Amino acid sequence: MKLIFSFLRTWKFSLLGLFFLIIGIVFYSANQSQRFSAEDIQLQFSELEKESEGYARSVLKNLSAGKALPKAKEFSYHLYENGVLFGWSSNQLPVGRYKTNLFPANGLIKLNNGYYYSRNIKSNGVECCVSFCLIKSFEFSNSYLNASNPSYWDQQFDVELNGKAKNAIKNQKNNIVFYVSPLSSETLPAGSNWGPFFILLSLFLITYQLQSNLEKHWWGSLLLLLGLVLIRIVLYETIWPDNWLLSDWFSAGFFAFNEWYPDFFAYSINSLFIVFGFRITLALIRLTDSPWTKLFALLIPLTFWLSILHLLSLAIAHSNIPLSFEHLFELRLSSYFFFSLLGFALYSFQKTVFISIYINKNEHWFNNKLKRFSIIVLPFLLLFIIDNSSINLLPLLVIVIHLLFEHKNKNSWQQLSSQLLILTINASIVTFHLQTMQFQKDLENRKLFAQQLAIERNINLELSYAQIAPNLNEESWLQIPFDTLRKQFTKVGFEHVLTQKYFTGVWDGFDIQADIFDQQEIPCFSNDSLKLKRLKSLVKLHGQASDIQDGLFFMPHEEEGLSYVILLQLPEKKSLAISLVSKRIPEEIGFPRLLISDQAGISNSLEAYAIGKYAEERLIHQTGTFNYPNQLKAFRKRGGIKERFDFQGFTHVIVQKKAGSAIIISAPSSNWFTQITSFAFLFIFWGFTLLFNQLFKITFQNETSQWSLSFKVQLAFLLVLSLSLFLYGLGSSVFITRQFDHYTQENLRDKLAAVKAELNSQTATLDTLNASKVGKPLESKLAKLSSVFKTDLFIFDSDGFLIASSRPKLFAYGLIGEHMNAEAMDALLGQNQSYFSHQDQIGNLNYRSAYLPIVNESMKQIGFINLQLFGQQEAYEQQIESFFKAAINVFVLLLAISVFIALVVSNWLIGPLQVVARAVRNLELGKKNQKISYQNDDEIGALVNAYNEKLSELDQAAQQIARVERESAWRDLAQQIAHEIKNPLTPMKLNIQHLLHQLEKEDADAKQLAQKSLPSLIKQIDALARMANEFARFAKLPDPQFEKLELHSLIEQSIAMFEKNEASIIFEKSQKEIWIMADKDMLHQVFHNLLLNAQQALVETTTPKIEVRVTLLNQEVGIVIQDNGIGISDEQQPQIFTPYFTTKSSGSGIGLSVVRQIVEKHGGNIRFESEHLKGTSFYITFKLLSEGL
Secondary structure (H helix, E strand, O other): OHHHHHHHHHOHHHHHHHHHHHHHHHHHHHHHHOOOOHHHHHHHHHHHHHHHHHHHHHHHHHHHHOOOOOOOOOOEEEEEEOOEEEEEOOOOOOOOOEOOOOOOOOEEEEEOOEEEEEEEEEEOOEEEEEEEEEEEOOOOOOOOOOOEOOOOOOOOEEEEOOOOHHHEEEOOOOOEEEEEEEOOOOOOOOOOOHHHHHHHHHHHHHHHHHHHHHOOOHHHHHHHHHHHHHHHHHHHHOOOOOOOOOOOOOOOOOEOOOOOOOOHHHHHHHHHHHHHHHHHHHHHHHOOOOHHHHHHHOOHHHHHHHHHHHHHHHHHHOEOOOOOOOOHHHOOHHHHHHHHHHHHHHHHHHHHHHHHHHHHOOOHHHOOHHHHHHHHHHHHHHHHHHOOOHHHHHHHHHHHHHHHHOOOOOOOHHHHHHHHHHHHHHHHHHHHHHHHHHHHHHHHHHHHHHHHHHOOOOHHHHHHHHHHHHHHHHOHHHOOOHHHHHHHOOHHHHHHHHHHHOOOHHHHHEEEEEEEEOOOOOEOOOOOOOHHHHHHHHHHHHOEEOOOOOOEEEOOOOHHHOOEEEEEEEHHHEEEEEEEEEOOOOOOOOOOOOOOOHHHOOOHHHHHOEEEEEEOOEEEEEEOOOOOOOEOHHHHOOOOOOOEEEEOOEEEEEEEEEOOEEEEEEEEOOOHHHHHHHHHHHHHHHHHHHHHHHHHHHHOOOOOOOOOHHHHHHHHHHHHHHHHHHHHHHHHHHHHHHHHHHHHHHHHHHHHHHHHHHHHHHHOOOOOOOHHHHHHHHHHHHHHHHHHHOOEEEEEEOOOEEEEEOOOHHHHOOOOOOEOOHHHHHHHHHOOOOOEEEEEEEOOEEEEEEEEEEEOOOOOEEEEEEEEEOOHHHHHHHHHHHHHHHHHHHHHHHHHHHHHHHHHHHHHHHHHHHHHHHHHHOOOOOOOOOOOOOOOOOHHHHHHHHHHHHHHHHHHHHHHHHHHHHHHHHHHHHHHHHHHHHHHHHHHHHHHHHHHHHHHOOOOOHHHHHHHHHHHHHHHHHHHHHHHHHHHHHHOOOOOOOEEEEHHHHHHHHHHOOOOOOOEEEEEOOOOOOEEEEOHHHHHHHHHHHHHHHHHOOOOOOOOEEEEEEEEEOOEEEEEEEEOOOOOOOOOHHHOOOOOOOOOOOOOOOHHHHHHHHHHHOOOEEEEEEEOOOEEEEEEEEEOOHHHO
């Protein structure tokens, strides 16, 4: 068990990473396994074909028995009697009221919205046509309308009428029905974003664990660095599944910069490798002792920070990653991963700063806070001055906080405060920077959009019309009689056929309305008999004739919203009038984007803005929530119009085409609430990430690891708060959902009731609704009501068939059928309900649809009004979003309060224990240890009393040990003194005995011998006296007798004793007098010993020199005594201040030890630098006397 726990503790993150890697591989395999297989499609088709026949018979059986008709997810049924449709289960198939050659039928059917396979069975005069969809495909594509197979198909495939035999799909009679082929990657539904996410997450966790485990070995760090490069190459060459390539991670439309950053997945990989690269490099530096590599470590934080800025700018400038917290529901998985990646990069940067400081903290040029602050901060300060960006404040503040808290106990509340402070600074500065960069990007986008909207004439369109016009003039079906045309087409149908045949491509950016007029200018389809006359009048007043093709007129002022007008003279004195309305500015009602092709090149982003268009100083078009003034000069009154300006709570970007003409794109100005929400989101996201990481580490720290009591208390407060807020948010979300649904239903009822009241004048007297009689008037009325109520309206007759619509193109393009939703029919007719509402769908678009019966004055039900609320889901998300913003802000406030309470309560609960722990930590043998004062008579009191008793026993034991050590030290000292005195006494005794012997013999040379020997004996006696004095001083150095001294004169007196020597002494004074409090005799001894040592080190120097320098250092004075002598070897340097150690052949070896004692007794510091054969420098600092300055 111990081995298992030890293994889990050592490789916890790697194991978790392997788990996520397996999940990522499962996603990868699942997508790779979804390869195209015609055999599998054949099997599923055969099964569906068989089931459809059985389902058709079941429907007919229940119909004849008067039972409820069965429903099936895969199938739709349509019931015909005498060629007329009278029952259906779905309105998703665009089929007509009457039977045609196309439908109902058996086999493959191509409708406007896709391919279907049908089985048509007759029984008792009733035809039941059961269909299942093979593939949904539309005349054009956009974000809502994409080619795709229904969810019940296991594979994605396309339907073709010709193909390879192996891809043929056959029916039960073994006849080929159609051919299948793989669905093109452009139309594949976007794959799961989770697969790449799990692969990236596993790569991060495994690399993090390996780096943590191998950072103490240089070979491990190098192997890991090489492994990262190899993995990057492998991932670059990996072939990813097709639908993954359409996801955020691999889509060039989502992120693209260059070949090194082709997509967001590569960006994420590169970012992780850059961060780990710096971490590994710093780990390698920590393993070396070279001062140059340590100095290089100080450059890593700046380089790392520049890399983070580069990655951050790439993400903002070259991606569509949703990073704005104003719209929380727009944030994707890639957004959260980006914020995690950014948080890890900032965490690693801060760790890099701390480690680089730690590596160099013992260097003399880096050994105090002021030096550290100056050296590490200066590059970032210069960066902030050069690039005056708020983000560059972050490293400066982080370094300051680290230096302030670097000596705090790691378990104290100060460290928790520092961590929260750093987290707050990171979240606030990053939030502000992201919002600033996003705002600048938004301004640039708006400027680009405005410039595009300001482009007046479309030359490509005019060139295209020049090619189309001759063919239109010769089109035979445009020349047939009006009565025949009206039988064949509705107005929308006519426009649709005309558009599909001639006006595609560059024309997709315009809404086309067309009609044919006879010689008397009577329209073929429209009820507006004055339309041609009005168009001609507009052209005459405002139109600009094209220079490329006659009959084409540009409308620069967009009168009545028109961009172009085409007036083409046809044979037999007929006229074709076509009006073009630009789709570039979003429409606010109904289905504004559903009917616009992606080929139109219109950005969906414009829907987020308000847009105003001015011509000749007056407003000619506006959309959005901002109320634009009618005159452009209203903006000038506020102080002039700039390219970007703020006005009435909105930020505006303006592009002026010419005098009096302008395009203005506006968005609400950012406010303090948005900034707080953004900060709160990042603070919570990063905070909980760090908390979970800490909990994970503590849990697997060691086999017996337990959380501290204070940590448990603080964690409990946070968990209770988080759980409470989660439950509050969950309950509130349910409540808001219900309230919003209730509000929506009431809104729909009110709108339907208002529409019904408006239509009452036209429907009250009608006995039935007939499309041929009231269709056009009702359609005209619905168009007006639609613009008033900002929604689309439809009227169906009592049988559920379409009579009129404010959006006829929905049916012309075949997006849905011209009959009511089957559920609505059953509720309003079958169950006789007075109101029905449900969620409906067209393509990928979900919307709310509501129905209300129409009754005439006789209270007879003659039809139904249908209102389709397109923006309901968006409004709901906005309300939920606003709630979550407020909830997050409340959470941060409560979090701050709970952290404060947790600190206070935990300190109150465990404060006494911390006092005991602190006393135990500060316990030192041989020093006076203070007893703990605690008055309460509780468990902690008993612990304190026991501690105090043991402390008294410990003091007694310490005194006994000190006494024994002193006795041992004196014995050692006596032996040393005896040794040092005994050595010179022997030769002295021999010299004296020899001299006495010569004197006794009365030798003539005795006097000369005495003159020669006695001075030597005197010198040896003096040496013994000095040695005895040094031992005495070392044994008990007296306390200094402080007095006010002028340092310069004191040093000069010491230098004067060495002026007769050969070595020159250079003394560099400070510019003014320097006063200190010191013992004069002791400092003389310090300077004398150091100068004497310097002089003795110059014996082998050809140009001996000693320098003495005095400098002021803030509140201290520095003294340097430097020589160019033989220096001190590296081996001897660690022992230079050790008693009895000497580098000379003679001497006691206690001189420098005494010097250090004297300096420290004066509250100063002494250190040295030396290089063998080049010289030695001693550095001394003393505190200045403040009044002497």
